[in-house]
Amino acid sequence: MSVSLSSRRRFLGQAAAVGLVSSWPAWAQDQPAKAPVTPPPPSPDSGPPPDAPSPPVAEAPVEPPPPPPPDPTSVTLPLAGGPKDRPITKDFPQKGMMVLQSTRPPVLETPFDVFDKGPITANSQFYVDWQTGSPPAMVNTAAFRLAVRGNVSQTLSLPLSEIMSAFPKVEIVAVDQEAGNSRGLFQPRVPGVQWGHGAIGNAKWTGVRLSDILMRTGVKPGTIQVRFSGMDQPTPGAPKLMMSLDLAHARDGEVIVAYAMNGEPLPLLNGFPLRLIVPGWYAPYWVKMLNDIELLTTPDDNYWTATAYRVPATLHADVAPGASGYKTAPLSRMVPRAFITNIMPGQKLAPDTLTLARGLAFGGDNGVARVDFSFDGGRSWSPAKLGKDLGKYSFRQWETQFKPAAGALTLMARCTNTSGVTQAETPNWNPGGFARDAIEALDVTVGGDDASQ
Amino acid sequence: MRPNKLNTRLAVVALAVAAAFVLFSQSAMAKKRALPAPALLSQTVELPAGDDVFPDRPGAETADRNCLSCHSVDMVLNQPALPRETWAGEIEKMRSVYKAAVDPGDIDAILDYLTAIRGESRRSWR
Known part of the structure; x- marks a missing residue:
């Protein structure tokens, strides 16, 4: 108990040093705020006799932690230009403090300091993204059915209880990243949600294999794609969000229909009650509130699959701004990325002091082989120590130490995955603002009068 | 034996x-x-209305009337400064793809408004 309290407080101290405490969710702040246990006042007739030796001094009362600073009301995102400020909101159901990108449809970014807490992103601060309209505000789990139809031997209409009991349970830890994560750093700027780096999260997903459901329904010959859609309805007239996978991918055993996220039902805004999990692929395929699976005999030509989520068919999905006439391909596999999470842009570091750098990396469609760190703007690199491996589709925490000399420094972290793919040195550009994968640069100042540790 | x-x-x-x-x-x-698998209980939530309107200046009411039935105003106000052509493309996408009921007679006023609050002269990029 005291151990966990003191380690908690030490963590708080660290967090306070980089200004993180204020954006902790309520659940994290409750714990240290508990009043220390004080002994009950001695009752008059059970008190020690006056001449008895004074009892050994009770354990010194734990010093009450300082009151947490007031919650921040806004945050400045590290975008390529204005407007960079966003409100911090706690107004969304089942969500703690989130960066408000759009109220309707709900689009909420994970505050970046959340990523310094470890490789798993808490449900209460997991990012939220809806494309058109808003999700239904009510889900009746007794009436819910997952339809499996189209080119099948037997159409299915599966209640949740059957999905959870009739198929083997599987679990996977996987990064969920919006295709437009970090879009606000694109230069020239492109329209769309101006995300910082927080349209990403990593969770343990529990559910059943899509391949088992397809086995039950019976895939008829001639099936080429499987299309997924959810309970959400678009604004009137707009195309309903549907995404498709090739049949072989849908059957590969890795794609799952999840009913739990980090051991709990999904928050409604993250896709309750069922969400398709497509490990290693961008989030548009991770259809939320999944209630319809359709087996197709012709390529899916719906707007979202055929038009909206396409990227240049070039290395790093990169084209010159304003270019036209290039080939495009459907958005698909993710690529490696790495972030420094314990040092904020513009932070002042102490000179000639051993300094911790820590962050997260993921390998995209494969595991993290290595993370390298540079504190000279990418001229020299040294390997960082990797944390626990939670699976090849998971975030992996990394850390290293460095001793900066006084001056202005650019810190960088670079991930290489187990297929040998590494990050681009220069940022990519495409008109959708998709698939940013460049090595991110973080500028800090070392030394100076007001340098703090 | x-x-x-x-x-x-x-x-x-x-x-x-x-x-x-x-x-x-x-x-x-x-x-x-x-x-027993952990039961999934029905959920009912309340979502914020998102009913703020565009900052007041000529054209704001036209933008309110045509844009805010599909999305809240922060979706627009968080956009960077964009070339007028890009804004025109966005309005066209809202009309043709998302079937937004934008009155054709209002398009120029909306474009002027968006360019005034989040516009920039066209950049030199090709």
Whole structure:
């Protein structure tokens, strides 16, 4: 108990040093705020006799932690230009403090300091993204059915209880990243949600294999794609969000229909009650509130699959701004990325002091082989120590130490995955603002009068 | 005889052990299967209305009337400064793809408004 309290407080101290405490969710702040246990006042007739030796001094009362600073009301995102400020909101159901990108449809970014807490992103601060309209505000789990139809031997209409009991349970830890994560750093700027780096999260997903459901329904010959859609309805007239996978991918055993996220039902805004999990692929395929699976005999030509989520068919999905006439391909596999999470842009570091750098990396469609760190703007690199491996589709925490000399420094972290793919040195550009994968640069100042540790 | 008896006894014991194992593993399996999955209870939530309007200046009411039935105003106000052509493309996308009921007579006023609040002269990029 005291151990966990003191380690908690030490963590708080660290967090306070980089200004993180204020954006902790309520659940994290409750714990240290508990009043220390004080002994009950001695009752008059059970008190020690006056001449008895004074009892050994009770354990010194734990010093009450300082009151947490007031919650921040806004945050400045590290975008390529204005407007960079966003409100911090706690107004969304089942969500703690989130960066408000759009109220309707709900689009909420994970505050970046959340990523310094470890490789798993808490449900209460997991990012939220809806494309058109808003999700239904009510889900009746007794009436819910997952339809499996189209080119099948037997159409299915599966209640949740059957999905959870009739198929083997599987679990996977996987990064969920919006295709437009970090879009606000694109230069020239492109329209769309101006995300910082927080349209990403990593969770343990529990559910059943899509391949088992397809086995039950019976895939008829001639099936080429499987299309997924959810309970959400678009604004009137707009195309309903549907995404498709090739049949072989849908059957590969890795794609799952999840009913739990980090051991709990999904928050409604993250896709309750069922969400398709497509490990290693961008989030548009991770259809939320999944209630319809359709087996197709012709390529899916719906707007979202055929038009909206396409990227240049070039290395790093990169084209010159304003270019036209290039080939495009459907958005698909993710690529490696790495972030420094314990040092904020513009932070002042102490000179000639051993300094911790820590962050997260993921390998995209494969595991993290290595993370390298540079504190000279990418001229020299040294390997960082990797944390626990939670699976090849998971975030992996990394850390290293460095001793900066006084001056202005650019810190960088670079991930290489187990297929040998590494990050681009220069940022990519495409008109959708998709698939940013460049090595991110973080500028800090070392030394100076007001340098703090 | 004795060895046979012993063998029989051993066999009986072995059978019993095997049976117990089978029974145990079956009951364990049965138990596992019978374990109630965590029930998914129905959920009802309340979402913020997002009913703020565009900052006041000429054209704001036209933008309110045409844009805010599909999305809240922060979706627009968080956009960077964009070339007028890009804004025109966005309005066209809202009309043709998302079927937004934008009055054709209002398009120029909306474009002027967006360019005034989030516009920039066209950049030199190709």
